[in-house]
Amino acid sequence: MSQEANQEASHYYVPAPSPWPITGSLALLFMGFGAALSVNRIPLGYGLLATGFAILIYMLFGWFGTVARESESGKFNKKVDKSFRWGMSWFIFTEVMFFGAFFGALYYMRMHSVPDLADVEQKALWPDFTGEWPTAGPGITEKFMPMGPWGLPALNTLILLTSGVTVTWAHWALKLNKRGQLKLGLFLTFALGFLFVGLQAYEYGHAYSEMNLKLSTGAYGASFFMLTGFHGFHVTVGSIMLFVIWCRVLKGHFTPENHFGFEGVAWYWHFVDVVWLGLFIFVYWLI
Amino acid sequence: MAAIPDHDVVHGADHAHDHHPTGLMRWLTTTNHKDIGTLYLWFSFIMFLTGGVMALTIRAELFQPGLQIVNPEFFNQLTTMHGLVMVFGAIMPAFVGFANWQIPMMIGAPDMAFARMNNWSFWLLPPAALLLITSFFAPGGAAAGGWTFYPPLSVQMGIGMDMMIFAIHILGASSIMGSINIITTILNMRAPGMTLMKMPMFVWTWLITAYLLVLVMPVLAGVVTMLLTDRNFGTNFFNAAGGGDPVLFQHVFWFFGHPEVYIMILPSFGIISEVIPAFSRKPLFGYSSMVYATASIAILSCIVWAHHMFTAGMPVVGQLFFMYGTMLIAVPTGVKVFNWTATMWRGSMTFETPMLFSIGFIFLFVIGGFSGVVCAIVPIDVQVQDTYYVIAHFHYVLVSGSLFAIFAGAYYWLPKWTGHMYDETLGKWHFWLSMFFFNLTFFVQHFLGLAGMPRRIPDYALQFADFNMISSIGAFGFGMTQLLFLYVVLKCIRGGAKAPQKPWEGAKTLEWTLPSPPPYHTFETPPVVK
Numbered sequence: 001m002s003q004e005a006n007q008e009a010s011h012y013y014v015p016a017p018s019p020w021p022i023t024g025s026l027a028l029l030f031m032g033f034g035a036a037l038s039v040n041r042i043p044l045g046y047g048l049l050a051t052g053f054a055i056l057i058y059m060l061f062g063w064f065g066t067v068a069r070e071s072e073s074g075k076f077n078k079k080v081d082k083s084f085r086w087g088m089s090w091f092i093f094t095e096v097m098f099f100g101a102f103f104g105a106l107y108y109m110r111m112h113s114v115p116d117l118a119d120v121e122q123k124a125l126w127p128d129f130t131g132e133w134p135t136a137g138p139g140i141t142e143k144f145m146p147m148g149p150w151g152l153p154a155l156n157t158l159i160l161l162t163s164g165v166t167v168t169w170a171h172w173a174l175k176l177n178k179r180g181q182l183k184l185g186l187f188l189t190f191a192l193g194f195l196f197v198g199l200q201a202y203e204y205g206h207a208y209s210e211m212n213l214k215l216s217t218g219a220y221g222a223s224f225f226m227l228t229g230f231h232g233f234h235v236t237v238g239s240i241m242l243f244v245i246w247c248r249v250l251k252g253h254f255t256p257e258n259h260f261g262f263e264g265v266a267w268y269w270h271f272v273d274v275v276w277l278g279l280f281i282f283v284y285w286l287i
Numbered sequence: 288m289a290a291i292p293d294h295d296v297v298h299g300a301d302h303a304h305d306h307h308p309t310g311l312m313r314w315l316t317t318t319n320h321k322d323i324g325t326l327y328l329w330f331s332f333i334m335f336l337t338g339g340v341m342a343l344t345i346r347a348e349l350f351q352p353g354l355q356i357v358n359p360e361f362f363n364q365l366t367t368m369h370g371l372v373m374v375f376g377a378i379m380p381a382f383v384g385f386a387n388w389q390i391p392m393m394i395g396a397p398d399m400a401f402a403r404m405n406n407w408s409f410w411l412l413p414p415a416a417l418l419l420i421t422s423f424f425a426p427g428g429a430a431a432g433g434w435t436f437y438p439p440l441s442v443q444m445g446i447g448m449d450m451m452i453f454a455i456h457i458l459g460a461s462s463i464m465g466s467i468n469i470i471t472t473i474l475n476m477r478a479p480g481m482t483l484m485k486m487p488m489f490v491w492t493w494l495i496t497a498y499l500l501v502l503v504m505p506v507l508a509g510v511v512t513m514l515l516t517d518r519n520f521g522t523n524f525f526n527a528a529g530g531g532d533p534v535l536f537q538h539v540f541w542f543f544g545h546p547e548v549y550i551m552i553l554p555s556f557g558i559i560s561e562v563i564p565a566f567s568r569k570p571l572f573g574y575s576s577m578v579y580a581t582a583s584i585a586i587l588s589c590i591v592w593a594h595h596m597f598t599a600g601m602p603v604v605g606q607l608f609f610m611y612g613t614m615l616i617a618v619p620t621g622v623k624v625f626n627w628t629a630t631m632w633r634g635s636m637t638f639e640t641p642m643l644f645s646i647g648f649i650f651l652f653v654i655g656g657f658s659g660v661v662c663a664i665v666p667i668d669v670q671v672q673d674t675y676y677v678i679a680h681f682h683y684v685l686v687s688g689s690l691f692a693i694f695a696g697a698y699y700w701l702p703k704w705t706g707h708m709y710d711e712t713l714g715k716w717h718f719w720l721s722m723f724f725f726n727l728t729f730f731v732q733h734f735l736g737l738a739g740m741p742r743r744i745p746d747y748a749l750q751f752a753d754f755n756m757i758s759s760i761g762a763f764g765f766g767m768t769q770l771l772f773l774y775v776v777l778k779c780i781r782g783g784a785k786a787p788q789k790p791w792e793g794a795k796t797l798e799w800t801l802p803s804p805p806p807y808h809t810f811e812t813p814p815v816v817k
Contacts, residue, residue, distance in 0.1 A: 012396075012476070020403065021403055021404070021410055024410075025410040028457055028460075029417065032418050032450075032453040033418065036449040036453050039518075083401065094467075094501050094505045097502060100506065101510060101542075105535060109532065117527060136529060137523060137531065139526075214521070215516070216523070218523045218531075221522070222513075222522035222524050225522075226522065
């Protein structure tokens with residue numbers, strides 16, 4: 001809300017007509033129909049979904065490539081930079097709200113619907129249900145083991161927290177123009193990110209094969225896999241973003257003064273970090 | 288309110304580089320806020336007619352008791368899709384269209400903050416609309432669980448429901464990008480001197496609306512995702528046997544759904560707050576209280592969602608909280624209505640079409656607001672839940688509220704957008720016919736609802752026959768009247784009296800300092816607001 005950027009206002013960069021948004025819309029048209037058919041096991045859907053995804057990747061390369069070139073050629077002034085900051089902040093806020101819906105569902109099931117199903121009023125229907133968490137609910141009697149916090153999840157916590165440190169270390173390096181430390185810090189960050197995702201995948205395999213813990217394991221399984229799954233997806237996307245920033249650093253992009261691309265991704269990375277802490281406490285620890 | 292700068296703000300340089308692709312490619316690739324605003328407005332009008340045809344099919348079926356025209360399954364699809372198309376396809380995009388055209392011009396900005404993303408926000412709408420509309424032809428037909436798609440019904444339906452879910456995902460992405468763009472534009476791109484408390488009221492209402500959108504659209508995305516996985520991937524969020532609860536859906540849905548109704552009304556408050564002062568030739572009465580009232584409504588709207596769920600089972604304490612919370616919204620809303628009235632008080636008023644629609648808005652929106660307070664009272668709500676009383680209530684706020692404000696705004700700004708004056712006589716006809724047929728359609732539905740006629744049912748008991756016939760006649764009259772609006776708009780685009788820079792002498796905001804129509808790029812050098 002600054003008024004001091006006045007002297008630059010006449011130079012606010014308004015991009016020329018661009019083919020990328022409509023390409024993205026075409027991608028989502030394919031993906032929307034493809035996904036609707038795919039979830040109903042209609043083979044045509046898989047092809048449409050894959051086509052849409054390919055178009056989306058093409059669009060992302062084209063669009064972000066354009067923005068990176070515009071940035072490097074100095075088209076963005078301070079006011080544009082401020083727009084990016086507002087935009088990224090509110091985007092992360094919407095991501096918080098998205099996770100909020102799933103955390104809300106977890107709390108609701110755990111504190112309200114599950115105890116309610118064990119209430120005296122429901123005894124006629126489910127006499128043996130005690131309502132203790134973790135549970136697959138009164139109607140799913142298959143045995144399963146819950147995922148405890150110590151072991152892999154604790155290791156993953158350490159990995160993500162360390163990656164938060166390395167990305168900050170890289171940021172310091174960028175500000176002091178120490179390019180070697182910047183490259184190393186970023187490399188470590190996305191390497192830790194991918195390691196996290198790999199360990200998470202291993203944990204999922206273990207849950208399915210050894211613990212009989214599945215997506216269909218009632219309230220616990222649904223909240224466990226949907227929360228950790230969406231988080232894992234965000235870590236994957238964040239790691240790819242960090243990788244792209246690393247590639248840009250290798251090409252010599254960013255200056256100590258001008259590097260919002262880096263900062264935006266770092267903000268996003270801290271966001272997935274914080275979500276993980278919530279997950280570690282409420283999904284893994286307090287069971 | 289913003290003062291008009293005292294120097295000419297349009298420089299010759301502004302015209303120098305408005306080269307852009309022509310024909311279809313202009314519209315597919317445009318990054319211009321005026322082009323994108325136009326796209327939004329035409330899209331919303333097409334969706335308005337589409338949803339309108341569904342509404343008229345519903346009213347044709349309800350013209351007489353018994354089943355005449357459509358089978359019950361298709362009737363359910365129609366009520367569902369009518370709601371979704373009107374909410375997500377007609378009303379919301381229309382307001383975003385206004386935002387695109389007006390916000391940059393009203394705050395003295397060269398364009399929206401993210402011009403390319405702005406294009407994407409619009410062009411995501413047609414794929415989503417295509418998913419919604421073509422779902423009618425999918426096996427099992429379109430989604431038919433009501434626009435609120437409660438489980439367990441929505442868990443059981445066919446592929447049409449999945450198409451609707453993905454359509455909502457895409458619409459949500461569009462809304463989120465659009466609202467982030469609007470927030471950033473307003474916070475970062477105002478002309479020098481335009482402090483927040485000098486912004487036009489329309490800009491203020493959209494800023495607050497955009498905050499509501501970033502708050503609740505992701506939650507809608509979350510809840511439809513849970514529905515998707517419950518349907519297709521074996522999760523048990525809404526299944527009691529798995530420890531979930533269908534009522535969980537209602538909570539999460541209405542956490543989105545209630546702010547959503549304010550998302551559809553706050554921008555119309557903004558439009559009315561521009562039009563009333565212009566035709567009363569007085570500044571808006573109580574500008575700052577309008578800002579605070581808008582913010583209060585937005586905040587309160589986030590903590591009243593469960594008033595949609597009084598009959599779903601809730602502790603008495605919860606019912607009381609949500610009842611009183613809901614009634615509290617009447618206070619800031621009352622502040623607004625009194626401020627508009629006070630603005631007109633002793634004003635030098637004239638009654639051109641935008642003003643007529645605004646006064647019609649105040650009159651009918653207040654009726655809708657009052658019936659809303661009636662619905663908020665728990666013991667009465669238990670009686671009127673899912674009856675035509677509720678239908679009457681929300682059509683009074685959505686049609687004679689949001690839609691009338693859209694008409695008011697369209698007539699108000701058409702001279703600026705097209706450079707021509709619209710046909711005032713036909714505009715007045717449009718207003719009076721809309722006013723008459725709207726009330727004919729919906730006023731009687733209050734009585735139907737109080738007498739117990741349920742919503743979303745294609746047949747009804749004989750005692751409801753007369754009022755239903757009246758309502759259907761009104762609906763067809765209202766529908767035909769909107770074709771008159773289309774004619775007025777087309778006529779205005781093609782020609783008519785040349786519109787001056789400022790056709791409304793009482794108008795004060797920055798867009799009236801530009802020529803009519805404005806050049807393709809405006810305010811590349813920002814004006815200075817005193």
